[in-house]
Amino acid sequence: MKHISRRATLASFLCSVALAGAAAPALADCGIASGRVSIVGNEFPAIKSVAAKAAECAIASVQIKANLTADHQKINLPGMQGNPAEYTTAIVATSSIVALLNGDVVRPLDDLVAQHGADIPARQLITIDGRIMAVAFMANSQHLVYRQDVLAQVGVEPPKTYEEMIEAAEKIRAAGIMQNPVGGAYAAGWNLAQEFVNMYLGQGGEFFEPGTARVAINNERGIAALETMKALSAYMNPDFLTHDSNATSAEWEAGNVALMNMWGSRTGRLMDAEGSTPEVYENTRVGAPMTVGGGSIPATTLWWDGWTVAKNISDEDALATFLAMKHGTSPALLNDKTMGEAVWMIDGYVPAEVNEGVLQTMAMGARPYPMLPYMGLLHTALGDNIADFLTGKEDAATTLADIEAAYTAAAREQGFLN
């Protein structure tokens, strides 16, 4: 996932430097004779655990190293285009695998799975056009996070729809408990675009004309999605366009907000005893994702994180990488420390209370983030233009027209449109 902001890069870089020397791997027999394994991926607790587990396979003839950074998307494609590729595996998510598929740098895994991966459950295999291109190990989504005590004070149930969320926010404001009770990662750019994607899917919208790269968001559903976002932003801190997931979490831990749509992978940190007061973390609860505009599927997207194997490497390195990553995401990974870090797809996973939101998102039939070759271009165009509507510079129809025009120019450049 890319919900870690660019601004956090420096901090996370410093952290990864500090942590690099910390874990001394116990040796495990992964059945690898020899080879080179080089991992690139995002940097958050669950992925760090996977990389550390995979590193256990290192023996004298097997070299294993990992480069985990919030900037992984800027380096994974260039790092896999060379021959031999620098990175033999990239840990990717629903959206970031697309750039690797577009660049044709990942290897189909069917033969490796057939010969060495009989013990990988079928649900973990990501197939594209019938070929296995990645092995997923965790699920993630955005869903409701709320303050039990604040909602009880104004006498409302946890909201099931965005309309109820706005009503609850009005009651909290009217009661004088909080001036701006709603939080949200609305920072202009990737985060803001993601909130539109959620809202538009919740309205039942489709981003493109089926089977083509022609964008189709300038419609009533698009306008309704923007209007709901604007209505919500009226209950947010006025600086909302600068708040990414990190800043929104900080607002939560400071006790300034009582309702928000937040990533499941971040709720663990909100509910632990660090960085906040007991009043906040003891009353923090997760709930199912909300629907919008009377829709039946929730206004959120499902994400998986998984690993790939590079195309431009020797068969020996590919096998070593496959076996090491299989070990890294095997049931042996799960223990008391790692269990709550994510909604694992691995056998033996026992859900904790903090993972309830993501599980409910799956149960409610939310749609996965679209895995389309040109979705990244639309996401960028959304992130660059929605702020003009939320700041009141232009109306919803103009903003949607701007987004379509910006996307179309970029898609023409990339050769997706004529």
Added chain:
Amino acid sequence: MKHRTFLWFFLPTATAMFLFIALPVASVLVQSFYAPHEQVIREVENCTVFGCTKSTTIDQEATRALREAEPLGRFIGFGIYADRNHLAFAEVARAWRASSGWADFRGRLLNLPFYGALAFTLSYTAVVTPFSILLGFVVALAVNAIPRLMRGPMIFVSLLPMIVTPLVGALILFWMIDARGILGAALQGLAGDPGLSVKASTPLMWAALMVYGIWSTTPFAFVVYYAGLQTVPQDTLESAMIDGASRWQRIRYVLLPHLLPLTTFMALIKIMDNFRVFEPIVSFNAGAHAQSLSYFIYSDLGGETRLLTSAAATSVLTIAGVIVLLSPVLLRTWRTFGKASA
């Protein structure tokens, strides 16, 4: 110097300039004329833990043939320069025809990303360049006037903004102007409006970015002027004092003419620097309110799908912008130089 000696003297510099300046610029220029091939798209079914969905993917076999035929990409000439995300000729023409008056046209023009970014970049350059030079001059005069013993520590303190890494320096100011930060809260108190937020308002965000720009670049002007002040001939200053010139008159008629070449030099460097303003926009998360050409390059290269041609075209446009802005100063220098050698 003999031509031969000069050649050998200059050769290492020329080689380095060719390798590290001319070649990259030429490469960027060439890349801006080529775009990726037309992508052959195929409908497929993708299956994940969340179920199977109809989707599309790039047909790699079909695309590979195109790629091998033309490894540079497809030639599009100035196509990317002219498109909506850059100079937007067609959109500007349409806005011109459709607009009811100058104000309306201006609004439509600034809604196009390139012109919106240009408006901020030019305003930033126009404000930050003179103010940082002026402020640097004032600080240099002040430091030059205090007793020698105190000068060392004063110079160090005055240089601090330049020593702090730009990204970090901008982050510090970003937190200070937060509604709960020391400057943000002070502004709320002064304005008597508890809801006032610098980060939510476009004009205030522009002002904050410019204040950061002046703060971070003043030390450079200060250092240059301070060095310049050490070279002022004392005889001239003393004779001016004997003639009864006031402090202001000494600055106006002795110091300023003496420091004029330095000012030209600084204006050149500062215009170039300010025109490619970038770090504060990232640190301030200001993308919603202000964008610059450099920010576009960053966002083209940092998106999930990298837009290499677009980034190359924006880079060339940035270089062109710098050349246009510098041309008056360069012309002036060339004339002065011409006079001196004549």
